[in-house]
Amino acid sequence: MADQDSFLYALSSNNAWAGYKAHQNPNFFPKLASGQAPQILWLGCSDSRCPETTILGLQPGDVFVHRNIANIISPTDINTSAVIEYAVAHLKVKHVVLCGHTSCGGAAAALSDSRVGGVLDTWLTPLKAVRQANADELAAISDDKKRTARIAEMNVEAGVKVLMANFTIQDAIRERGLQVHGCLFDISCGKIRDLGFGTKGNSGFVGLGDDVVRGRHAQLVFRGGNASMSVR
Numbered sequence: 001m002a003d004q005d006s007f008l009y010a011l012s013s014n015n016a017w018a019g020y021k022a023h024q025n026p027n028f029f030p031k032l033a034s035g036q037a038p039q040i041l042w043l044g045c046s047d048s049r050c051p052e053t054t055i056l057g058l059q060p061g062d063v064f065v066h067r068n069i070a071n072i073i074s075p076t077d078i079n080t081s082a083v084i085e086y087a088v089a090h091l092k093v094k095h096v097v098l099c100g101h102t103s104c105g106g107a108a109a110a111l112s113d114s115r116v117g118g119v120l121d122t123w124l125t126p127l128k129a130v131r132q133a134n135a136d137e138l139a140a141i142s143d144d145k146k147r148t149a150r151i152a153e154m155n156v157e158a159g160v161k162v163l164m165a166n167f168t169i170q171d172a173i174r175e176r177g178l179q180v181h182g183c184l185f186d187i188s189c190g191k192i193r194d195l196g197f198g199t200k201g202n203s204g205f206v207g208l209g210d211d212v213v214r215g216r217h218a219q220l221v222f223r224g225g226n227a228s229m230s231v232r
């Protein structure tokens with residue numbers, strides 16, 4: 001890919017992918033075109049290393065998505081709020097997953113005393129507030145990577161609190177047992193860890209028993225914090 005135009009390469013890759021999927025399952029695209037019924041709303045970081053459907057081992061149609069820089073959940077952000085409302089009140093997803101990740105550039109920027117510039121410092125303000133609120137704990141971590149991962153966890157905890165205060169989410173938890181999860185994706189090993197925030201007690205990621213998320217072409221089973229996938 002190094003000596004090719006990356007966009008042209010992406011288009012030819014798409015063409016090959018579409019041909020492969022249609023060959024593998026002739027009903028794949030007609031079924032996708034008939035509508036969506038995802039069971040997971042994923043709120044994550046825009047980072048290119050965190051493509052939710054890929055890292056979950058799922059398929060198009062399985063995950064409704066909103067991603068922004070450093071997966072910041074702010075109650076006044078109409079973009080995030082509209083996605084949550086559509087996914088929860090209309091698509092009636094069963095799980096809301098807020099997932100941060102290690103080596104997050106936004107988290108590292110919030111830990112820095114220098115400005116990024118432009119609108120980015122304004123966007124990162126909630127994350128800087130998380131840093132200020134936890135200044136002592138963060139300052140005591142000498143390893144840069146661990147400190148960045150820790151503030152990413154704190155950011156997820158703060159975001160889950162915002163989610164749990166969202167009226168659409170509160171109604172769905174009460175009326176139909178919607179589950180809210182706070183997670184961290186470890187880029188160095190590819191695994192997602194449940195941080196235990198959200199609807200603890202009835203969480204399929206950390207609770208007793210299994211929780212099955214059925215995608216259109218595969219299913220994920222969450223058991224004791226570990227996920228396994230089988231193709232249907």
Ligand SMILES: [Zn+2]
Binds near residue numbers: 046070101106107
């Ligand atoms: Zn990030």
